[in-house]
Amino acid sequence: MSEAVKSQTAPVAEAAETLTVTINGQAVKARPGQTILEVAKENGYHIPTLCHFDLANLRYVNEVASCRICMVEDRKRGRLYPACATPVSDGMDIQTNSLRVIRNRRNVLELILSDHPFDCLVCWKNGDCELQALASEVGLREIRVKGERHQVNVDTSSLSFIRDSSKCILCKRCVTMCSQVQSVNVYSAVGRGFNSVISTAFDLPMIDTNCTFCGQCLSVCPTGALAEVSNIDKVWAALTSGKHVVVQTAPAVRVALGEAFGMPPGSNVTGRMVTALKQMGFNEVFDTNFAADLTIMEEATELVHRIEHGGRLPILTSCCPGWVKFFEHQFSDMLDVPSSSKSPHEMFGSVIKTYFAERQGLKPEDIIVVSVMPCVAKKFESARPELMNEGVSDVDIVITTRELARMIQEISLDLENLEDTPFDDPFGESTGAAAIFGSSGGVIEAALRTAYEIMTGDKLEDVNFTPLRGLEGSKEATVSINGAPIRIGVASGLGNARKMIESIRSGEQVYHAIEIMACPGGCIAGGGQPYHFGNMELIKKRMEAIYAIDDNAEVRKSHENTAVQRLYREYLGEPYGQKAKELLHTTYTPRRKF
Amino acid sequence: MPDGRTDNPQLIALQTYLNGLDKDEGSLIVALQRAQELIGYLSEDAIFMVGQTLNIPVSKVYGVVTFYSFFRTRPRGKYDIKVCLGTACFVRKSPAILNELATLLQMEVGTTREDLKYSLNTVRCLGACGSAPIVQVNDDLYANVQVSDVAGIIRRYLD
Numbered sequence A: 001m002s003e004a005v006k007s008q009t010a011p012v013a014e015a016a017e018t019l020t021v022t023i024n025g026q027a028v029k030a031r032p033g034q035t036i037l038e039v040a041k042e043n044g045y046h047i048p049t050l051c052h053f054d055l056a057n058l059r060y061v062n063e064v065a066s067c068r069i070c071m072v073e074d075r076k077r078g079r080l081y082p083a084c085a086t087p088v089s090d091g092m093d094i095q096t097n098s099l100r101v102i103r104n105r106r107n108v109l110e111l112i113l114s115d116h117p118f119d120c121l122v123c124w125k126n127g128d129c130e131l132q133a134l135a136s137e138v139g140l141r142e143i144r145v146k147g148e149r150h151q152v153n154v155d156t157s158s159l160s161f162i163r164d165s166s167k168c169i170l171c172k173r174c175v176t177m178c179s180q181v182q183s184v185n186v187y188s189a190v191g192r193g194f195n196s197v198i199s200t201a202f203d204l205p206m207i208d209t210n211c212t213f214c215g216q217c218l219s220v221c222p223t224g225a226l227a228e229v230s231n232i233d234k235v236w237a238a239l240t241s242g243k244h245v246v247v248q249t250a251p252a253v254r255v256a257l258g259e260a261f262g263m264p265p266g267s268n269v270t271g272r273m274v275t276a277l278k279q280m281g282f283n284e285v286f287d288t289n290f291a292a293d294l295t296i297m298e299e300a301t302e303l304v305h306r307i308e309h310g311g312r313l314p315i316l317t318s319c320c321p322g323w324v325k326f327f328e329h330q331f332s333d334m335l336d337v338p339s340s341s342k343s344p345h346e347m348f349g350s351v352i353k354t355y356f357a358e359r360q361g362l363k364p365e366d367i368i369v370v371s372v373m374p375c376v377a378k379k380f381e382s383a384r385p386e387l388m389n390e391g392v393s394d395v396d397i398v399i400t401t402r403e404l405a406r407m408i409q410e411i412s413l414d415l416e417n418l419e420d421t422p423f424d425d426p427f428g429e430s431t432g433a434a435a436i437f438g439s440s441g442g443v444i445e446a447a448l449r450t451a452y453e454i455m456t457g458d459k460l461e462d463v464n465f466t467p468l469r470g471l472e473g474s475k476e477a478t479v480s481i482n483g484a485p486i487r488i489g490v491a492s493g494l495g496n497a498r499k500m501i502e503s504i505r506s507g508e509q510v511y512h513a514i515e516i517m518a519c520p521g522g523c524i525a526g527g528g529q530p531y532h533f534g535n536m537e538l539i540k541k542r543m544e545a546i547y548a549i550d551d552n553a554e555v556r557k558s559h560e561n562t563a564v565q566r567l568y569r570e571y572l573g574e575p576y577g578q579k580a581k582e583l584l585h586t587t588y589t590p591r592r593k594f
Numbered sequence B: 001m002p003d004g005r006t007d008n009p010q011l012i013a014l015q016t017y018l019n020g021l022d023k024d025e026g027s028l029i030v031a032l033q034r035a036q037e038l039i040g041y042l043s044e045d046a047i048f049m050v051g052q053t054l055n056i057p058v059s060k061v062y063g064v065v066t067f068y069s070f071f072r073t074r075p076r077g078k079y080d081i082k083v084c085l086g087t088a089c090f091v092r093k094s095p096a097i098l099n100e101l102a103t104l105l106q107m108e109v110g111t112t113r114e115d116l117k118y119s120l121n122t123v124r125c126l127g128a129c130g131s132a133p134i135v136q137v138n139d140d141l142y143a144n145v146q147v148s149d150v151a152g153i154i155r156r157y158l159d
């Protein structure tokens, strides 16, 4: 196969191995093994690309060289080469902007567009489309080629995202992401020649495949071939339905939403986001972070219970629905290993439709719960039958960070200059432990802060478990509790998760608890976040913003959240007790392995 | 059949064959060829079995199956129609006959129709060049076929 994952160990540049290459008449230094594109970029020469995509820290490089947009001229050999896939050699003389190169690029783009629908104005990717941006950059003003068009064939089966293969340019970024990074292998090139398309096994609709709905493929798709199922209209309809509409926002949304309004990455817009939601007309604006604290109470108690009662170890976190669907397919023989805790927003929905409803004198069916999530998997999750109570779903509508941004734009609010408003009581209170749920490693760190104090009865002085932080795909740490070593694993990205679970299955590794997030880096890089266009710095900034919220929080342990304490006192009883299990826990379904 | 258990004798034979192969992509093509020999086409179950036994994602196996025209993902139709494109038939205009069949049956050459009623394929010489052009439907041979005969031939195979 032509997709490849680049090794992280770049060849060490030794002085003797330095090459000299000429780019646009200028001699520059290069290292062996570098591509023309890399050398050009290092030296400030821009070469337009389309299929190429490089997320080196995720070990993800899409180098199929299928689009031919980046062709540059090798003047010695008198030929054009794809810059993204051609290694430099000593003495090469490259021209990136000769007339020949420019003409060729224009022709290639015209060919691609000759088989592309012209509905940019109403396309869901309008404004975020890399193909559109390229046409603008190249200055394309007409398409001379008339050719056969692929039929529009939209797959809306999944509830999470849409696939429209007529907008596909066969760059295979999604295939690389799903196979190499996520190890899920949903997609493959199917058919041959003009009829070749990216499709699924047996051309199954997405809902019938082993897709986890993590949405990572759509976060790298350059065009509108993949996009979330938009629930914006449903939310507007709910807001005018006369029902009681409650909204909650996930930890990772507040540190990314600002990007959609031109604010610097890592801006924390919590208070301004609440103001915007209020102006839309939600009856209550609550914080999913409250429910993250609640999740910790359940998960940490379950962990302590398993450790003290010789239960099944390791415990695996279960707040990521992408990961949940992954293990239902891949490890269907191990369904008793993950924690049975629902994900935070689902716990929240359940609390709102019981405790909150009773207190407000409302019927559960007269409440609509909307979740704003960094995630497209949560759209599928909210429709799971396991997460319904007497025919009423815990959560009714899920929208992504991107959809929220669009709604704010629709009502012409200038997010950056809004006032701050606090979340509504009683579910506005949250701790620093909840904030870090949005970043890989955060859930297990939060659980440790609580489990430590439950098990030892002592106060945990330093709440920072720094080895568990950061964007690396796999992390681990050993923590001593009551003199006994507790081994913690953290994996983000499903390929890393698979390796970690296989290592415990084979007995090669022993852990007490493992946190897994489907999206590399965690929810801050979720499939529903503003597009990062391959800029990993941006993800890092979001992560730093998350840890800053924790650092600045007065309370940093979930069990010290007074609103959570009151909920247990007034309604739920004991954590991991009978009523809590009924409302806050779930079951899993074995699914076919592909 | 997610767990690979089956009572289907053809699939059991396939499983036995697959168990003896190297578990990697190098075995994929021979595995698929054998599966098609055993079953007559590549059923979903067979594709699953090949993928899971050889440790190759099912989507990828399906991609390979659809890439080669040799592989069939549907069984042969009830009426297996073959049009000879050997030299003698070809010069006597068998391609026009083939086109007429495809048009009237509303199907593509080299496929089995979705209702599994007809398969339409070409062959290279049926050894009856003296009576060219030749059309074969299951065991019935039609000689000296003209385009205007095609509708009449199809009418015999409607049920």
Ligand code: SF4
Residues within 6 Å of the ligand: A177, A178, A182, A184, A185, A186, A187, A210, A211, A212, A213, A214, A215, A216, A217, A218
């Ligand atoms: S959503 Fe995730 S699992 Fe599904 S196809 Fe995309 S990358 Fe693969």
Ligand code: SF4
Residues within 6 Å of the ligand: A213, A214, A319, A320, A321, A322, A323, A374, A375, A376, A377, A378, A517, A518, A519, A522, A523, A524, A525, A526, A527, A528
């Ligand atoms: S890591 Fe977060 S954003 Fe990604 S699938 Fe899981 S819950 Fe959703």
